[in-house]
Amino acid sequence: MRTYTPKAGEITHHWWVVDATDRPLGRLATQIAVILRGKHKPMYTPHLDVGDNVVVVNAEKVTLTGKKAEQKTYFRHSGYMGGEKHIPFRRMIETHPERVIELAVKGMLPKNALGRSIRKKLKVYAGADHPHQGQRPEPLDDMAGEVKDQIQTVGRRKRSVARVILRPGAGEWKINGRDMDDYFPRPTHQIRVREPFKITDLEGQFDVTARVHGGGLTGQSDALRMGLARAILQHDEELRPLLREKGMLTRDARQVERKKPGQPKARKRFQFSKR
Numbered sequence: 663m664r665t666y667t668p669k670a671g672e673i674t675h676h677w678w679v680v681d682a683t684d685r686p687l688g689r690l691a692t693q694i695a696v697i698l699r700g701k702h703k704p705m706y707t708p709h710l711d712v713g714d715n716v717v718v719v720n721a722e723k724v725t726l727t728g729k730k731a732e733q734k735t736y737f738r739h740s741g742y743m744g745g746e747k748h749i750p751f752r753r754m755i756e757t758h759p760e761r762v763i764e765l766a767v768k769g770m771l772p773k774n775a776l777g778r779s780i781r782k783k784l785k786v787y788a789g790a791d792h793p794h795q796g797q798r799p800e801p802l803d804d805m806a807g808e809v810k811d812q813i814q815t816v817g818r819r820k821r822s823v824a825r826v827i828l829r830p831g832a833g834e835w836k837i838n839g840r841d842m843d844d845y846f847p848r849p850t851h852q853i854r855v856r857e858p859f860k861i862t863d864l865e866g867q868f869d870v871t872a873r874v875h876g877g878g879l880t881g882q883s884d885a886l887r888m889g890l891a892r893a894i895l896q897h898d899e900e901l902r903p904l905l906r907e908k909g910m911l912t913r914d915a916r917q918v919e920r921k922k923p924g925q926p927k928a929r930k931r932f933q934f935s936k937r
Contacts, residue, residue, distance in 0.1 A: 666838040666875050668705045668712060675783070676714040677799035679792070682763065683723040690724065691766035693802070698771065698780050702814075704827050704836075704873040711776060715783040717799050722759035722788045726751065736765065760786040813896045817889025819914055822877035826889035828897070831869030837886070838873055851883040858891040858910055862901050884914065 678697060682690055700706045700713035726734065734751040755762055763786050771777040785794060813828040835842035846852050859865045872889065874882040891910035895902055905911050919928035926932060 666873065668707060668710060672705065672839070673710070673712050677717065677794065677797040678714055678802045679717040679719065679794075679799035680802040681720050681790075682718050683720045684725055687724050687726055687762065687766055690718075691763065691770060694718070694763075694767050694784065695770035697802070698767070698783055704825055704871045706825065706873070709776065711779055713780060713783065715797070715799070716785070716802070717792050717794050718763055718784070718786045719790050719792055720788075721763050721786050722755060724755070724759070724762060736761075759788045813893045815889045815892040815896065817885040817887065817892060819884035819888060820877050820881040820917060822874060822881035822885040824872055824874040824882065824885035824889040826886065826893050827871040828890070828893040829869045829871070830867065833866035834869045836869075836871045846879060846883060848879065851879055854883045855886050855890070857887060857908070858894050858905065861904060861908060862894055862898075864894065864897075888913070 680690070680694065694716050696702055697716050698713045700711070703712055705712055725731075731751055736749040736751070736754055738747050738749075739745050740747070751762070764781075764784065767784055768777075768781060771780050785792065811829060813826075815826050815828075817824040817826065837845040842852060842855070846855065856865070859868075870890065872886055874886055876882075877885075888910060891905050895905060895911065902911070921928055
């Protein structure tokens with residue numbers, strides 16, 4: 663089965679605005695990097711730009727914990743002999759507060775053409791005003807409230823990876839944008855995927871959105887099963903003994919053994935002939 667890849671028409675880039683006032687630099691940069699890369703979406707694909715645009719205001723009011731404000735420095739080199747420069751954080755936040763957040767986020771993005779393209783979606787401003795009202799950016803805190811109501815987990819089996827988002831709902835399934843019966847036509851795969859809900863009596867109480875890639879339908883169904891079990895565990899820790907008894911929380915590390923040189927298969931040998 664071919665690996666699912668989002669089409670250009672399926673990718674939407676929303677706009678978010680975040681106020682950096684009294685926010686720790688590292689935690690703020692981590693949250694921004696996740697949104698820029700699109701890791702908050704089920705369709706996240708490492709080699710594609712599926713993330714959103716982020717506008718940061720009040721960058722001059724960002725904070726550091728502990729003694730970092732006195733100890734942190736920024737290093738750069740002109741490339742010429744003696745061209746080494748060390749800029750203290752205090753001077754940087756006074757002269758170029760935008761660069762403080764931009765450099766922190768830059769270190770959390772890929773160091774390639776994709777990373778350079780993603781960085782263009784970050785807009786940082788020292789004050790409270792920004793020129794992007796036409797895009798109607800939503801406060802990032804609102805999205806954080808939505809994320810609190812959902813659970814995100816990852817399940818793996820053989821070469822398959824499943825990213826699962828669990829939300830309270832009426833039991834709707836969306837796997838790579840398709841219904842359960844459409845994506846897994848075999849009843850055995852459907853039973854395997856629904857098993858975590860069945861043994862915990864939670865069927866019909868959650869909506870499932872998942873993106874699976876790699877491997878075949880059997881590996882993908884087991885990866886999705888593991889992701890769902892982990893999500894249910896985050897929902898209710900008391901269900902751990904039940905899920906563990908069924909082996910749903912244990913990563914199945916078995917892989918297909920590779921073919922050996924001079925042999926037809928992994929263990930099989932050619933028929934021996936003495937002469």
